[in-house]
Amino acid sequence: MKWDEFFVTGEPLIYGAMVSIVLVSLAILFGLTYYKKWGYLWREWLTTVDHKKIGVMYIICALIMLFRGGVDAIMMRAQTAAPDMKFLDGQHYNEVFTTHGVIMILFMAMPFIFGLMNVVVPLQIGARDVAFPKLNAISFWLFFAGAMLFNISFVIGGSPDAGWTAYFPLASIEFSPTVGNNYYSLALQISGIGTLLTGVNFIVTILKMRAKGMTLMRMPMFTWSVLITCVIIIFAFPVLTIALLLMMFDRIFGSQFFTMANGGMDMLWANLFWVWGHPEVYIVILPAFGIFSEIISAFSRKNLYGYSSMVASMVVISGLSFLVWAHHFYTMGQGAMVNGFFSITTMAIAVPTGVKIFNWLFTLHKGRISFTTPMLYSLAFIPIFTIGGVTGVMLAMASADYQYHNTMFLVAHFHYVLIPGAVFAVIAGFHYWFPKVFGFRLNEKLGKTAFWFIAISFNVTFFPLFFLGLMGMTRRTYTYSAETGFGPLNMLSMVGAIGLAIGFILLVYNIYWSTRYQPRDKTGDPWDARSLEWSTPSPVPVYNFAVAPEVKGRDAFWFSKKNNEPLSNEKITKIHMPSNTGKPFILGIAFFFLGFFLVFSWWIPSIIAGIAVLIILATMSFDRDHGYYIPVEEIVQTEQKLRGDTV
Amino acid sequence: MLKQLFPIKHVAGYISSLVLSAVALVVLLDIPAGSKMAILLVTAVLQAAVQLMLFMHVGESEDKKSVYINIAYALFVALVTILGTLFIFVWGWYS
Helix, strand or coil: CCHHHHECCCCHHHHHHHHHHHHHHHHHHHHHHHCCCHHHHHHHHHCCCCHHHHHHHHHHHHHHHHHHHHHHHHHHHHHHCCCCCCCCCHHHHHHHHHHHHHHHHHHHHHHHHHHHHHHHHHHHCCCCCCCCHHHHHHHHHHHHHHHHHHHHCCCECCCCCCCCCCCCCCCCCCCCCCCHHHHHHHHHHHHHHHHHHHHHHHHHHHHHCCCECCCHHHCCHHHHHHHHHHHHHHHHHHHHHHHHHHHHHHHHCCCCCCCCCCCCCHHHHHHHHHHHHHHHHHHHHHHHHHHHHHHHHHHHCCCCCCHHHHHHHHHHHHHHCCCCHHHHHHHHCECHHHHHHHHHHHHHCHHHHHHHHHHHHHHHCCCCCCCCHHHHHHHHHHHHHHHHHHHHHHHHCHHHHHHHCCEHHHHHHHHHHHHHHHHHHHHHHHHHHHHHHHCECCCHHHHHHHHHHHHHHHHHHHHHHHHHHHHCCECCCCCCCHHHCCHHHHHHHHHHHHHHHHHHHHHHHHHHHHHHHCCECCCCCCCCCCCHHHHCCCCCCCCCCCCCCECCCCCHHHHHHHCCCCCCCCCCCCEEECCCCCHHHHHHHHHHHHHHHHHCCCHHHHHHHHHHHHHHHHHHHCCCCCCEEECHHHHHHHHHHHHCCCC | CHHHHCCHHHHHHHHHHHHHHHHHHHHHCCCCHHHHHHHHHHHHHHHHHHHHHHHCCHHHCCCHHHHHHHHHHHHHHHHHHHHHHHHHHHHCECC
């Protein structure tokens, strides 16, 4: 292989990216050395098993990936803003929309949700960490290895270019001969292992580590949504694992699972992809529903309306989510009987979702509503998501779908579902739980300005796409002529995209501004909220709860505040905590190199990296580390420092 | 004491899983495809039962209920995936 095949060449934009990657890496290395932060980075972050820090790292990665995916989106909008644009060529455009999709779903939405889940769930159920803290660190570093592997593809070897769905036969070695889709199969595989482990970890945590008295039906709604999500994860992700494995065999080892010759079946990829892919949509959106439930209830000063129906509708959604996948390929060639069946199941899933929408509205009804930034995102979510849902029912009708299929109408629909459903939710949750982790709130004025930019620009960007789709503009087209008449609406959409970019820049600026100037919160409960996480001081000490809380009903912390009853009368005793370990980080590095060498089919290095992975795993199973104890005096001191004299 | 030295359940499980694996090799013989599938199906179900009962102790924890619910859900997803795929590509395929 020659050097000009190894690096992507010939694109000024990518040369720019290479230079900036080198400069940023050098700046980070220099900064760490100059400020002598290497030890701090290693001790406090790279080796940590603390669920809160792992959560923070997930969220930082998600924000960086949001930026990366956002730049992809702006590039696509710029290319299609006017007829016959010459900003990107067809190949580059293909790579950009592919990475935009993969990154936004798998490396932005999911890690953002995992981040919030990591920070919040143990606190909400009154636990001191997750069930398997070391496994949690492994999950994070595998996700990180996968994400980095996927991201270097655009400078080394070329990005995947067959869409985020990577349909065969296009994604086969015959039609996509570059290494791009090898990156796809391996990066998703590696981060997928991490996701699966997170699923297992949180199911055990929620089932086994709840505070005394917290029955399943007393759990906060976010914890419920995470439990259901994790169940979907452990049943949906194995399908993706197998599909990606077969894809890897087809592309790297010359097998014929998805080829059109020799008994292969190209359509089986689409089938397996969506058997995972549709539940994946609910993996992203159910925790979002949980976040909105928490926020709407907290800022309406009311308990959540219809708690049991909220739980029941999530259980029904989790079951139905496995019964609808064929609606992603109505036009593939199966008969009316099949399409009819999947039409009905798809429409049925709107029913439990509708139940949830009404429950939120009834929670708001007669509530004492305060319009904070997280509440604004939650309120905007309801109408915007409903537009997404209703257009979803339109798409669910198989006969009508022959008209909408693969048009911008579909693109508009899923952005109308995923942006309010996932992005608004994680941003709302980010604002809501930020003071818990860092001890100060984000600035409300900046937050609200960012909100209005994002909410309005979102509609300006994506509403025109409904009409473009109905006019016949297909998705993934990189150029069109002026006679089509697509120009003006695309230009409008570009304007919206710039507004969205401004909104997200404001959001990041708000983090910077608030870090410097926001007043510090001394109470630990700045929103006057309802669930257990707010009973801890902010920022949360490493052991979470000085004494394990005891719960007598739903919204336990709220009633303990109202009735002036402490959550526990126990004395402080020494606390058992897991010790830090560097092995998960090293495992992540080994997996990264294993993936990278396999992408290029460099066998000897791959085998060496594979053996390294096995050795690290083996040493981990012989670890005899029983953790450490925090003595009582230290706990008392910490609590006094964080809470003042109340202890 | 003897029970600790010779865990009969585990040994029985070990031997039966070996036997079941060996029996599954019958499909390499020249027999009709239908009986091959039948043999594979029966040995696979028995094998899964042995693994779950004897090695993973499903019935022995306090919250068996959630374990059984999870297994039932796994079966549901597996059957839906397999039967659904057959439904799409074989039984309901338009030709």
